[in-house]
Amino acid sequence: MAAIGVSCRGLVSIYRLEGYDVVALAGVDLDIAPGESVALLGPSGSGKSTLLSVLAGLMRPAAGRAYVGDVDLAKASEADLARMRASDVGVALQGARRNLLPYLSAEQNVRFAQRAGRSPDGLKPTAPREILSLVGLAVRGRMRLKPGALTPGERQRLALAVALANRPGLLLADEPTSQLDTGARDEVLAALEAVRRFGTTVVVVTHDPDVGSRMARTVTIRDGRVGGEGHSGEEFAVVGRDGSVHLPPDVLEALPPGTYLRVELQPDGSALLVPAVSPANSSNGATTVPVSSVPSQWNGATRSVGSSVPIVGDGVHLGRRPGDYYGEDR
Ligand SMILES: Nc1ncnc2c1ncn2[C@@H]1O[C@H](COP(=O)(O)OP(=O)(O)OP(=O)(O)O)[C@@H](O)[C@H]1O
Numbered sequence: 001m002a003a004i005g006v007s008c009r010g011l012v013s014i015y016r017l018e019g020y021d022v023v024a025l026a027g028v029d030l031d032i033a034p035g036e037s038v039a040l041l042g043p044s045g046s047g048k049s050t051l052l053s054v055l056a057g058l059m060r061p062a063a064g065r066a067y068v069g070d071v072d073l074a075k076a077s078e079a080d081l082a083r084m085r086a087s088d089v090g091v092a093l094q095g096a097r098r099n100l101l102p103y104l105s106a107e108q109n110v111r112f113a114q115r116a117g118r119s120p121d122g123l124k125p126t127a128p129r130e131i132l133s134l135v136g137l138a139v140r141g142r143m144r145l146k147p148g149a150l151t152p153g154e155r156q157r158l159a160l161a162v163a164l165a166n167r168p169g170l171l172l173a174d175e176p177t178s179q180l181d182t183g184a185r186d187e188v189l190a191a192l193e194a195v196r197r198f199g200t201t202v203v204v205v206t207h208d209p210d211v212g213s214r215m216a217r218t219v220t221i222r223d224g225r226v227g228g229e230g231h232s233g234e235e236f237a238v239v240g241r242d243g244s245v246h247l248p249p250d251v252l253e254a255l256p257p258g259t260y261l262r263v264e265l266q267p268d269g270s271a272l273l274v275p276a277v278s279p280a281n282s283s284n285g286a287t288t289v290p291v292s293s294v295p296s297q298w299n300g301a302t303r304s305v306g307s308s309v310p311i312v313g314d315g316v317h318l319g320r321r322p323g324d325y326y327g328e329d330r
Helices: 049-053 078-088 104-118 130-134 151-162 182-197 209-214 249-255
Strands: 006-017 018-034 037-041 061-066 089-092 170-174 203-206 215-222 226-233 234-238 260-266 273-278 295-298 300-303 325-327
Touching: 006 049, 018 049, 018 226, 037 049, 037 182, 037 209, 049 061, 049 170, 049 203, 078 089, 089 130, 089 151, 104 151, 130 151, 130 182, 151 170, 151 182, 170 182, 182 203, 182 209
Parallel strands: 037 203, 037 215, 089 170, 170 203
Antiparallel strands: 006 018, 006 061, 215 226, 226 234, 234 325, 260 273, 295 300, 295 325
């Protein structure tokens, strides 16, 4: 199946518990192009796994829009979601063993997943060996082994193979490298890269910054929203639809919540942050936060925004276009 993209606009996701609700996603705006490879990073509890669950069609958006290809996850019928899960989207849950049947060999696990799912377009399923070869497991001796006899890294790659059994256009993997040593982690990363080259969009949740640094794009989720992005190793804050920007953690230390700021647009189109002692007395003691020259991006096209950049917290609005990226001053 051809690679499938993702689009979220103001995506809200809520766990409804007895007596109270937990807002796990609080307005995610995110586009992932078909064939991209993206790592979702962020602190524990920030909403990464919830986002994965929504994209997998396992949880409905409470508000906002989310599309996987042309499937509208808020409006799709249960049958449409089941179809999407069976053929369009492959999911590797956290913990390889949760994805595998312990009494079947590696090859049989893939074959079983093919029977449980549905071959795209009614085509004959791909030979399990071909899928196992994609993740580096098509070695006869290994294909015949049961999950318990494989190494942890091989088990994780088998979990990916099972998720790929029906050749989905989008692979979602939750912490595929957790608890692996460096060698096994690198093999899993190589397998994910092979999957992407094969023409599958890859979205991975990870705590491991090293894993993030090996993916072309990282998206950091903070407090249920997109808090920043990394492209080719460079970090950017992202202007949200409401004009707000998450402060990067190191800037937040210098400008803690509650800090009053003046945001000054410069003639060259850049902007400065000016912390103020108090709004009533902002001319006394105000200092300028130095910011650096960076490009910003809009829909993938790089354009210059000038010699300094704004870094502002919730409630401070920039009046720039939503989705603009700003580099952090380092
Ligand atoms: N089944 C659930 N019931 C209630 N609240 C939940 C449930 N799952 C997650 N949450 C809450 O939703 C928020 C987001 O959790 P989520 O698991 O998506 O974050 P995460 O970034 O994946 O965290 P981690 O990295 O620790 O897995 C957290 O406040 C969490 O406590």
